[in-house]
């Protein structure tokens with residue numbers, strides 16, 4: 202089953218206007234320099250979306266946000282609706298990142314509602330799952346990830362609308378990564394759970410990204426795994442060279 206690799210950058214809460222424009226311009230230049238066999242996505246903070254969209258004009262780099270509300274509009278002070286993101290030029294939205302699950306108490310049920318709202322607005326969701334260190338050390342990784350997939354992915358979801366990102370919480374920003382065997386174990390299990398939930402054909406088409414301390418140096422090994430269809434990159438996506446070299450080293 203051939204799935205197009207995705208190289209996605211999660212800029213998190215980083216960058217003022219000038220930083221965002223410079224980073225986007227550097228990504229644009231690098232992406233335009235050669236023909237790539239992958240889909241690039243950058244997910245800046247809300248405040249940079251408009252400037253980054255303008256800076257990326259003409260480059261094959263999709264724009265994504267890092268969260269959205271479930272409603273189209275209304276009395277939700279401080280929130281951003283999926284329709285607003287679509288209107289701004291986004292095609293993706295990251296949902297259920299472990300930092301949002303922890304900082305904002307987002308449950309898998311909420312993530313699912315957001316994914317449904319995103320689809321309604323015409324956005325594709327990058328749904329994050331992953332175990333904590335305590336869960337890994339107590340042997341619960343596969344159960345936790347399976348449960349998060351079952352509960353976060355909308356029933357009837359299509360590969361065209363949803364991408365899964367497996368991000369072990371303990372690997373995010375820590376410089377630590379699971380072994381290649383551990384990554385493949387989770388990804389193949391996630392695909393089995395997706396097959397039970399969505400059918401084998403849809404599960405076979407759905408991309409499952411790995412995220413957590415991906416760097417140019419470990420990209421080739423991680424992204425060569427059978428069920429790994431790309432990377433969600435935090436820290437390394439803030440340097441255009443590192444972001445692009447992850448794609449290059451993965452043979453994209």
Ligand code: PEP
Pocket residue numbers: 211368372373374375412413414415433434435436437
């Ligand atoms: C992330 O937060 O999505 C992430 C993968 O971060 P990092 O690459 O910095 O570990």
